[in-house]
Structures are given as C-alpha cells and as structure tokens.
Amino acid sequence: MTARPFHRSQAEMLPERAAPVTTAGVVGWLRANLFSSWANTAFTLIALYLLWLIVPAIADWAYFNADTAGDDRFACKSSGACWAWVDQRIGQFLYGFYAPDQTWRVDLAVVLLIPALAPLLFEGVPFARQLRWFSLAYPVVATFLLVGGIGLEGIPTDKFGGFMLNLTVGLAGIVLSLPIGILLALGRRSRLPIIRILCVGFIEIVRGVPLITLLFVSNIILPIFLPPDVTVDSLIRVIVMVTAFASAYMAEVIRGGLQAIPRGQYEAAQALGLRYWQSMVLIILPQALKISIPGIVNTFIGLFKDTTLVIIIGLFDILGIGNAMVSNPDWLGLATEAYVFIAFFFFIACFSMSRYSIHLEKRLDTERRD
Amino acid sequence: MADATPGTAPDAKSAATADPTQEYKRIITIEGLNKWFGTFHVLRDIDLTVERREKIVICGPSGSGKSTLIRCINRLEEHQEGTIVIDGTVLSRDLKNIDTIRREVGMVFQQFNLFPHLTVLENLTLAPVWVRKMPAGEAEEIARQYLERVKIPEQADKYPGQLSGGQQQRVAIARSLCMQPNIMLFDEPTSALDPEMIKEVLDVMVDLAESGMTMLVVTHEMGFASQVADRVIFMDQGQIVEQNTPSEFFNNPQSDRTKLFLSQILDK
Numbered sequence: 001m002t003a004r005p006f007h008r009s010q011a012e013m014l015p016e017r018a019a020p021v022t023t024a025g026v027v028g029w030l031r032a033n034l035f036s037s038w039a040n041t042a043f044t045l046i047a048l049y050l051l052w053l054i055v056p057a058i059a060d061w062a063y064f065n066a067d068t069a070g071d072d073r074f075a076c077k078s079s080g081a082c083w084a085w086v087d088q089r090i091g092q093f094l095y096g097f098y099a100p101d102q103t104w105r106v107d108l109a110v111v112l113l114i115p116a117l118a119p120l121l122f123e124g125v126p127f128a129r130q131l132r133w134f135s136l137a138y139p140v141v142a143t144f145l146l147v148g149g150i151g152l153e154g155i156p157t158d159k160f161g162g163f164m165l166n167l168t169v170g171l172a173g174i175v176l177s178l179p180i181g182i183l184l185a186l187g188r189r190s191r192l193p194i195i196r197i198l199c200v201g202f203i204e205i206v207r208g209v210p211l212i213t214l215l216f217v218s219n220i221i222l223p224i225f226l227p228p229d230v231t232v233d234s235l236i237r238v239i240v241m242v243t244a245f246a247s248a249y250m251a252e253v254i255r256g257g258l259q260a261i262p263r264g265q266y267e268a269a270q271a272l273g274l275r276y277w278q279s280m281v282l283i284i285l286p287q288a289l290k291i292s293i294p295g296i297v298n299t300f301i302g303l304f305k306d307t308t309l310v311i312i313i314g315l316f317d318i319l320g321i322g323n324a325m326v327s328n329p330d331w332l333g334l335a336t337e338a339y340v341f342i343a344f345f346f347f348i349a350c351f352s353m354s355r356y357s358i359h360l361e362k363r364l365d366t367e368r369r370d
Numbered sequence: 371m372a373d374a375t376p377g378t379a380p381d382a383k384s385a386a387t388a389d390p391t392q393e394y395k396r397i398i399t400i401e402g403l404n405k406w407f408g409t410f411h412v413l414r415d416i417d418l419t420v421e422r423r424e425k426i427v428i429c430g431p432s433g434s435g436k437s438t439l440i441r442c443i444n445r446l447e448e449h450q451e452g453t454i455v456i457d458g459t460v461l462s463r464d465l466k467n468i469d470t471i472r473r474e475v476g477m478v479f480q481q482f483n484l485f486p487h488l489t490v491l492e493n494l495t496l497a498p499v500w501v502r503k504m505p506a507g508e509a510e511e512i513a514r515q516y517l518e519r520v521k522i523p524e525q526a527d528k529y530p531g532q533l534s535g536g537q538q539q540r541v542a543i544a545r546s547l548c549m550q551p552n553i554m555l556f557d558e559p560t561s562a563l564d565p566e567m568i569k570e571v572l573d574v575m576v577d578l579a580e581s582g583m584t585m586l587v588v589t590h591e592m593g594f595a596s597q598v599a600d601r602v603i604f605m606d607q608g609q610i611v612e613q614n615t616p617s618e619f620f621n622n623p624q625s626d627r628t629k630l631f632l633s634q635i636l637d638k
Contacts, residue, residue, distance in 0.1 A: 267446050268483035272497035272549060273472040282496060286487045366486055366529035 062340075072330040085331050086341070092321050093341070096161015102153060106164050109145045112138065113171075121356065123363065139175070157235035161316040163345055168235070169317075170304040170349075173242040177303065178296070180243065181250025182289075186280065188255055199251070206248040211306055214241045219313040238310050246303040253299055257292035258284065290364045297357035301350045318342050397422045397553060397584050398443065403452035405438060412438050413449070414608040422552075425585045427595040427616075430605035431631060436588045439605070440555045443586070444475045457552060473501060476546030480558040482538045484530035490517070490541050491526040494548045502549065509548070516544040520574050536567030540574055547578075554578065556587040590635055596620060604628045 034044045065080025069087075076082035095103045116138035119128040146168065148154040160168060187199030206214070218237040226232070261284055269279035289296070308319040316324065322338040325331050331338075398420035405413040412435045420426060428436045441447040443454060445461060445468050454461040456471045485493050494513035498504040504512075517523045520540040522533075530538050539559060546554060556575065560568045572594050579585055579598040589595070595602050595616050602619040604612045604627070612619070612628045623629045 262481075262483075264479055264481050264483035265485065268477075268479065268485070270446060271444055271472060271475075271477040271479075272545070273469060273501040274497065275469075278500050282500065283485055287485075290487065364487070367531040 073332065073334060081337050081340075082334055083337060085325065085334060085337070089321075089325055089331075092162055092325075093318055094162045095164055096316055096321065097159045098161070098164070099153070099155060099159070102155060105145045105148075105152065109142045110164075110167070112141065112145075121360075139172075157233050158315070160235060162321050163318040165310065165315060165317045166304070166307045166345075167349075169238055169242055169307040169310060172239045173246050173303045173307070174300050176239075176243040177246035177250050177299070180247040181254055181299075182285065184247060184251035185254040185258060188251065189258060203248045203251050206244050207252070211242070211245045211309055212312055214245055215309060215312045217241075234313055234315065238313065238315065242303060242306060245306070246299055249299045249302070250296065253292050253295035254288060256295065257288035257290075260291050261287050290361075293357050293361050293364075297353050301353055304349060304353075305346060318345060395421050397424075397457050398586075399453075399455040400443075401453050403439075403442065403449055403454065405435075405442065405447065405449045405451075412608050413442070416452070416608075416610060418603075418610065420553075420584060420586065423582045423584055424600050425579050425583075425598050426587065426601050426603060427599040428586065428588045428603045428605060429590060429592075429595070429631070429635075430611075434605040435608040436605045437557050440477075440557060440586050440588055443553075443555060444472050444477055446477075473549060474551055475553045475555060476549055476551035477555045478539070478542050478546055478557065478559045480561050482530070482535070482542045482562070484538055484542055484545070486530050489527050489529055490522075490533070493530065493541060494545050497545070497549050512550075513544070513548055516547045517541075519547075519577070520544045521570075534567060535563045536570045539563065539567075539571045543571075543574055543578070553584045553586070556585065556589065558588050558590075560589065560591055592620070592636065604631065606631070 035041045061080045063080075065078050066083055067076040067078050067080070068083045070076060070082075070084035071088070073082060073084070075084050091100060091103070095106055098106060115131055116135045119125045119131040120135055125131065144150075144152070146155070146160070146164075147157065184199050184203055187195045188203065190196045190199070215238065218241045219234070222237070223231070265283055265287065266279065269283045274282065308317055310317050311320040311323075319342055322342050326333070326335045326338050396419055398418070400416055400418040403413055403416035403418075404411070416439060418439075428439065430436050438447055442449045443456065443461075457474055459467050459470050459474075461467060461471055484490075485496070488496065491510065491513055494516065495506065495509040498509040498512065499506055514523060514526065517526055520543055522537055522540055525533060525537060525541070530541065533541065543559075559575070560571050563571060568591070572591060575585075575587070575594065576598055585598075587594070587599075599616050601613055602616050603610055604619070604623075604625075606627050612623065612625050614622075614624075619628075620632065623632055
C-alpha cells in the first residue's frame, strides 16, 4: 500500500517542554490582566481614577484631618473625623457594662479561643490531639470565665454588652447551629414519617418567621406560658432563638449538599456493611459538608450580623452601645465615626470567616493533581 | 428455563434440607423471586442456586433485570416475593441478617463508587475497621496485600480522583476483597471503562476467579465468560431465559431470544 499524502508515522515521541514565559513576570501579569484589550485598558484607567478620587479623601477624613483627643465633641475642631470618644468609650464598645476591673476575664476567654479553635480549623497544629480535648472543654471554661462562680466574682449576663456580647452569641450560635442543622437535614430526608414531619415543621416554621419576631416571642410571649417564678436568662433566650433560626437555614444548606452526593456512594457504603450512622458520618457528611461550605459560611456570617438584633430584648451589643453614644449630648452627631468603627469589627470577623472558607475548600479539594 | 445444568437441582428446597453436604456446597439459593418497581414487574419467578466457588456470568439486554437480580442478593434492592438464602442466612427485613449477608458479599459497581474524600488506603481500611472492628494496623496490612494483588501498591496514598478508570476499578475490587467476602458480585464492572483499561480489570477478575472465589458477574465481556465462567445465564424481561455452560451457550444456544442477543453482541 503506498503512502497517502496525509500519511505520517512518527518514530520518536516529542519531549516535554517548559511553559512559555510570556505569561510570567510583573509585566506579563499586567498585560494579561489589566491591559489585554482596549476595553480592559479603559476599565483599568477608570478604576484607577476612581481610586484616586476616593482613597485620599477617606484617608484625609479618617486619619490626616482627624482629631483624637478631647473630652467631648466640641474638642474636635478640624474638618475630619472625631475619634476623641474612642479613648473614653472603647471599654463599653468592647465589654458593655462588664465590671471594668474584671474585663481581663473576657480578654483571657478570647485569647484561649486561639488554642481551642486552632486544632479544629487548621492542619499541622502542634499537640493537636491534646488541644482537641481543650476545644471540647472550652465552652465550659469560657462560661466559667465570663459568668463567674467558684472563686470568681459572679457577673450577671445582663451586664454583658458591646462586641463581647456579639462574640458570645455569635460563637455559641455557630457552634450549636451546625450540628443541629445537620440533624435537621438528615431528619428531613428520613424514611420515618414522624421524624420527617417534625423536622420539616421546625424548618418551615422557624424559617418562615423573621428573627426579630422570634426574639419578641422569647422575650414577651414565652414568660406568659411559664410559671411566674421560672425565669430564663435573657442571654440564653437569645442564644436559643438565634441558634434555632440559623439551624433552620443551615438544615436547608446541608440538605442541598446531601442531595448532590451520588446514590452510588450510599450503595457502596451499604454494600460494605456500614450502618446508617456509620455511612453518614464516615462517607456522606464529609462530602456533603464540603460541597456546602460556601452556604454554611454564608449562614454563619448572616448569623453573626444578626447578633445585633439583641437590642430588641434590651441587651446592648456593640451597635446598641454605639447608638447610645451617638444620642449622648457630649458626642451627638458622631454617627459616621461610630458606625465606621463598628463596621470595622464586623468586617474583620466576617471577612476572616470568608477567607477561612476559601482556605478550607482548597484544602479539601481531593481532585487536585499533585 | 429448566435446562438441567450440572449443579442446579430443579427442586432446590427439598434437596437443601435433605442433604447437609448439599447445604454446605450451596452458597446462594434463590426461589420464586419476584420484584416490581412500582407497577413494573422487573424480576419474574427467578430460581437460582449457586455453588461455592462457582463463577456465573449473567448477560442480557439492558432492562432485562440482571443488575436488579444481583442487587437483590445484598439487599441494595428489596424483593417483594420469594426467598433468598445466602450461606445459611435468610435475607429478610431483619437488619441483623442483612448485616451478616453484606459482610459476606462484596460488590463491585459499574461506576466504581470509591469514596472520593478518602485516600486509596483509607478506602480499603474503612469497612474492615468499622464493620469488622479490625485493628487499624492489621487492616492496613491486609489492604496493602490486596493493593499488591490488584497491582497498584504504589497508589495507596493517592485520592481516587487522581487515578485512571481502570485503576479506580481495581481499587474498588480490592476494597471489597478487604472485607474477605465469600461471594463477589460484579455489576457491569468494565462498562464505564475506556477500551484500553478493560483488560487490566478483567485480568484481576480472572486471577480472583482462579483463586476460587464464588462470583456472579453481570457483563457483556463474552471473552471473560468463556474463559472463566462455569455457567452463563441469559436474562430477558426479568426472567432467566437460558442457562448453560459457556461452550454450549455460545455454540449451541437454544432459545430464539438468546440467538438474537448473541448475534447482536458478537457481530460488533
């Protein structure tokens, strides 16, 4: 058979070559990302112009033209922000009405949060095994530190306030709503009708009502049904309601993840002889939760910001303290400064959660080619 | 239907109770099995007995109920009528019996169904540790032996997503074997593979067959059937239409349905 024009037979395979370098380096990056086309170049220039307009103005207001000293708003003479109140009020913003000589307990609880969370959040933490026991004990330790008891001066929870109140309610809600949400999601998919109906009922009712309403109910309506000598601590009521609310959302987020797991995974687990809870804990949930990370963190962030609603039942979180300060004659009209200050705290907390979730998604990506 | 193949007594029940050695030889007894998906009658009066160490290939057109049949054996599907007895254990709603049977019966799926969030080694040790309560070290030792046997010991620490289809299916076979089952079910194990990878999986299955494992294999790999099967079963419309030794089955098919099916798959 004679060779056709397209005939080709290669004796040796081509060797591997390094990737072209035109895409590497600073210039390459700029060219590829900021100036790749006329439209892209135009957008880059417009964006630079806007930044040039905005950033210096903010810097002038917040820093260069700002006043930082004084006993009241009249001490602030310049055109920029008035931060004179920070010195005086920072204690309230952070600790509310917590006894000032006891705030070290709050600080200690926050510092201890680092060794408690580290082994749960990150890999390669030294002494992770021992630290996990501490993580388990942390809620008890933190409650003891904050509320007091054996040897420590007791501090009633209505003295809690400021950002430590947001942190307390937020962290308690986050830690509780994830497992409860998982149980609700599994319950909603259960084959047992009573469990399924209870879970669907809880999710739909709680999700169908604004959180403010739940807090009102817990504060005003619930005591009517309880015997007069039974009172439930208002902080606990808030945590219960915030947790219930977040759990209902969490359940639906996780149910979405559960539905994305192919049936073959359940069948393989069954065929190997794993029981229901074994296959859920070992096979299904690790995969479903991984898929659900963006939704879970979304719910956490929402929950954390919702902690500002505690004002409804008469607790003063950082936003409540800020509002109180702004209406104080000494500092009247400093709303912008107060809210920017508060926003900064929330942004740090929520942005950290967001970045962590991205880190976690990358770490759990087993499809990567090493 | 009543093709008297060696080893299949027409009246399985009385034979099983009459002769204890028969009872021991027989590892699977299925009698009068009927199953419906909704109103669709997917399995109709299936009678099947399998002897220890027997290798059975089940073939038939898609929708003929062959996968459903072997999925009934480890209760991935629930049957409505008939009895299934696996190695002396009656398959019923009783969870304890289901657990016992699933421990004795391994299954390999068309889509591998490896656990993507676990490494190959973790895939293999999971069930021995959690179901058989084996110490982790021992489970790992056994897992490495089976990885050796399916010829991929070097992939132990990779994730399934980093392996080729053929490698994944071999891991899946090893995963089932780590539970040290007496019976292996294969549900179209090579149908999702690229052609060049089919052989590496079949080689592992041939090796397993030669080691004396009882195997029920749903497949269209007729080469595999004639090489290792003791018996070929042809199913259509939820029934066992014909069963015979491979050489008789391929060279001398009896029913018209079988002839038609063979002409369709062998002419490819």
